[in-house]
Amino acid sequence: MILTYLIGALIIAIGISVNRNKWVNYSLAGIFLLLQWTFTIYACFHLNETDLGYFTYDSLGILLLITLSIIAIPATIHSKIYVENHHESGAVRAIYFLSMVGLITAIGAGYLANHIAVTWIFTEITTLSASALIYHHRNKLALEGTWKYVFICAISITFVFIGILFLSLSIQQSGTGHMSYSSLLERAPMMNPFWLRLAFLFIFTGYTVKLGLVPMFTAGVDAKDKAPAPAGALLSSVLMNLGFVGVFRMYIIVANTPLHHWANLVIGISAFLSLFVATVYMIKVKNIKRMLAYSSIEHMGLVMLGVAAGGIGYYAAILHIILHAFVKSSLFFQFSQVYRVFQSKSIYQLGNYFKYNTTGAMVLLLGFISAAAMPPSGLFVSEFLIFRSMFEAHQLVLLIAVLLLLTMIIWAFGKNILKILFIPPVGFNENNVPRISPWESVTQFVLLALAVYLGLNPPIEFVHLIEESLILLPH
Amino acid sequence: MIDVLLITLLITLFYMAIANRLMTYIKVLAIQGVLLFVVAFVQLEEINPLNLGFILLETIVVKAMVVPFFLVYILRKNNITREAEPFVSNFFSLIITTLIVVLTVLLSNTIQEAHLDKIFFIVAMSTLFFGLYLIATRRKIITHVMGYLVIENGIFVLSLAVGNEMPMLVNLGIMLDIFASVLILGIFLNKIGDVFKDVDVQQLNSLKDV
Numbered sequence: 001m002i003l004t005y006l007i008g009a010l011i012i013a014i015g016i017s018v019n020r021n022k023w024v025n026y027s028l029a030g031i032f033l034l035l036q037w038t039f040t041i042y043a044c045f046h047l048n049e050t051d052l053g054y055f056t057y058d059s060l061g062i063l064l065l066i067t068l069s070i071i072a073i074p075a076t077i078h079s080k081i082y083v084e085n086h087h088e089s090g091a092v093r094a095i096y097f098l099s100m101v102g103l104i105t106a107i108g109a110g111y112l113a114n115h116i117a118v119t120w121i122f123t124e125i126t127t128l129s130a131s132a133l134i135y136h137h138r139n140k141l142a143l144e145g146t147w148k149y150v151f152i153c154a155i156s157i158t159f160v161f162i163g164i165l166f167l168s169l170s171i172q173q174s175g176t177g178h179m180s181y182s183s184l185l186e187r188a189p190m191m192n193p194f195w196l197r198l199a200f201l202f203i204f205t206g207y208t209v210k211l212g213l214v215p216m217f218t219a220g221v222d223a224k225d226k227a228p229a230p231a232g233a234l235l236s237s238v239l240m241n242l243g244f245v246g247v248f249r250m251y252i253i254v255a256n257t258p259l260h261h262w263a264n265l266v267i268g269i270s271a272f273l274s275l276f277v278a279t280v281y282m283i284k285v286k287n288i289k290r291m292l293a294y295s296s297i298e299h300m301g302l303v304m305l306g307v308a309a310g311g312i313g314y315y316a317a318i319l320h321i322i323l324h325a326f327v328k329s330s331l332f333f334q335f336s337q338v339y340r341v342f343q344s345k346s347i348y349q350l351g352n353y354f355k356y357n358t359t360g361a362m363v364l365l366l367g368f369i370s371a372a373a374m375p376p377s378g379l380f381v382s383e384f385l386i387f388r389s390m391f392e393a394h395q396l397v398l399l400i401a402v403l404l405l406l407t408m409i410i411w412a413f414g415k416n417i418l419k420i421l422f423i424p425p426v427g428f429n430e431n432n433v434p435r436i437s438p439w440e441s442v443t444q445f446v447l448l449a450l451a452v453y454l455g456l457n458p459p460i461e462f463v464h465l466i467e468e469s470l471i472l473l474p475h
Numbered sequence: 476m477i478d479v480l481l482i483t484l485l486i487t488l489f490y491m492a493i494a495n496r497l498m499t500y501i502k503v504l505a506i507q508g509v510l511l512f513v514v515a516f517v518q519l520e521e522i523n524p525l526n527l528g529f530i531l532l533e534t535i536v537v538k539a540m541v542v543p544f545f546l547v548y549i550l551r552k553n554n555i556t557r558e559a560e561p562f563v564s565n566f567f568s569l570i571i572t573t574l575i576v577v578l579t580v581l582l583s584n585t586i587q588e589a590h591l592d593k594i595f596f597i598v599a600m601s602t603l604f605f606g607l608y609l610i611a612t613r614r615k616i617i618t619h620v621m622g623y624l625v626i627e628n629g630i631f632v633l634s635l636a637v638g639n640e641m642p643m644l645v646n647l648g649i650m651l652d653i654f655a656s657v658l659i660l661g662i663f664l665n666k667i668g669d670v671f672k673d674v675d676v677q678q679l680n681s682l683k684d685v
Contacts, residue, residue, distance in 0.1 A: 165630070165634055165637050194588070
């Protein structure tokens with residue numbers, strides 16, 4: 001089935017690129033969504049089966065694949081609204097949808113890959129398709145953002161490859177060189193610790209470019225700033241999850257060796273530094289889109305702190321990345337509307353949003369409450385569990401430091417969002433504010449509601465899938 | 476034989492560290508491509524036509540011909556001045572490169588590993604770190620791409636050190652990596668040449684916070 005999916009996506013992509021007609025493009029994007037959902041449903045009914053040798057429908061992959069398919073629908077709808085509002089030419093629109101299809105397909109296939117090199121290849125493909133999306137506006141700033149993103153991603157992906165080479169050195173004593181995750185896991189206790197250490201360091205550093213952690217987070221922030229908002233939503237939700245998959249599958253292997261505590265230390269340091277960096281920039285930043293990007297870095301830092309703490313933290317981490325994907329993509333979709341009203345990203349020029357677009361302002365307010373993890377947000381549950389896991393792991397000092405940083409983040413985030421919602425902007429001409437249909441916000445409300453529902457009252461199958469994806473970790 | 480070739484590769488790094496002109500960099504990259512082919516050819520235990528063709532394509536065709544010609548084309552098209560314009564002096568560059576090599580030799584001496592040919596490890600890691608150093612200390616954007624290519628060459632040596640156990644798939648991945656990144660980087664480099672009149676990293680500093 002995955003072969004059908006990949007070939008289907010390829011045919012759709014070629015179709016979009018050869019035919020520049022508006023309605024052909026939209027209907028092909030619609031057909032792609034249909035294909036994506038057919039594939040997702042097929043994957044759900046074939047849990048833990050291997051397809052094509054290199055892909056397994058395991059529980060972690062399926063959870064994230066469903067998240068991807070859910071977010072793909074509003075992403076396509078908002079992309080359509082976006083290109084129509086910008087009156088894009090046929091070629092630009094075709095390239096946009098083409099890269100979108102490529103990005104979603106590569107992310108989906110990357111989630112399901114059961115071989116470390118296959119995950120790597122699909123991560124590389126996401127860089128290529130994302131770069132076309134970031135370059136969408138074809139101006140100086142977009143060029144700078146794209147250049148930085150492509151360059152830093154290329155170096156990071158190279159790091160991952162070096163890591164894979166070291167990993168293959170570490171298993172040389174134990175026979176064959178097959179490097180699927182399951183066969184690596186079987187041989188984990190026999191691995192050479194020196195090479196495994198180097199491999200983990202390189203692979204972790206490489207994937208941080210997608211995951212958005214220190215040290216490689218910078219490229220992602222520029223990318224989310226310059227990409228069109230619907231594409232930014234994909235970059236800061238599902239693409240970050242792909243980075244998580246890359247790190248987490250490697251982490252499972254390392255966790256089954258004596259290096260478990262060392263790996264926790266590495267992840268913990270990187271996660272705490274990410275939180276720190278996110279705090280510093282959240283306080284300073286004046287560009288709302290970059291602020292949202294830094295908020296994503298904060299959340300990924302929390303997720304990795306949960307992983308480093310272990311115990312209930314693993315469960316919380318996976319819950320958190322899924323809920324964060326829904327909340328953050330909804331905020332990015334809403335940003336599109338904010339930009340249409342004010343024609344600016346700077347906090348100074350935004351304000352009194354309730355007056356100009358009441359429905360959108362509701363989304364922004366609820367999105368802020370969700371992203372800041374205040375009840376009834378689902379993220380409250382997962383963050384609470386992460387803190388509990390840190391408490392149980394006796395990381396009290398770290399926990400207090402993290403809570404202090406989070407307080408500052410919520411203060412900075414809240415200050416900016418409330419300014420946009422209530423305080424009138426200086427020198428803003430009200431006369432030509434476009435009227436934005438409330439229907440455009442429906443999908444954003446649905447995403448936010450989904451995050452609340454999954455956090456507060458998770459269906460039993462959902463909990464079961466998360467627990468099953470943690471089964472390989474030592475307890 | 477292999478030792479001589481690998482050490483020649485190491486010497487090209489020193490040459491690159493003190494070279495002044497961008498054309499020299501490109502020529503060195505082409506020479507490295509040829510050297511890598513010979514190393515891979517000698518290292519190959521059994522001649523599998525498919526594998527050989529693959530390595531030939533990867534080293535001679537891509538690394539020694541396509542990429543250098545493409546870089547020359549970019550250089551000409553954008554009227555990039557021929558000086559490399561490093562931030563540091565050549566003498567300092569030479570010292571740093573020597574330090575990189577000495578440190579990797581010391582690092583490799585701490586490794587107790589029967590499966591690994593140490594000279595491969597030393598050359599690979601030196602090339603890798605030298606590439607990073609090149610990126611950090613050169614002013615032009617095109618030299619960043621060259622630094623990236625040097626890193627790729629280091630990885631090629633490292634993958635030879637790991638042995639013939641790397642599956643075809645990974646080879647395919649390397650190809651994808653080189654093609655994609657160089658083409659994409661080249662295309663954007665062309666664009667950068669059109670948009671920003673001087674191709675200098677100092678101009679890429681508009682995206683920042685405050």
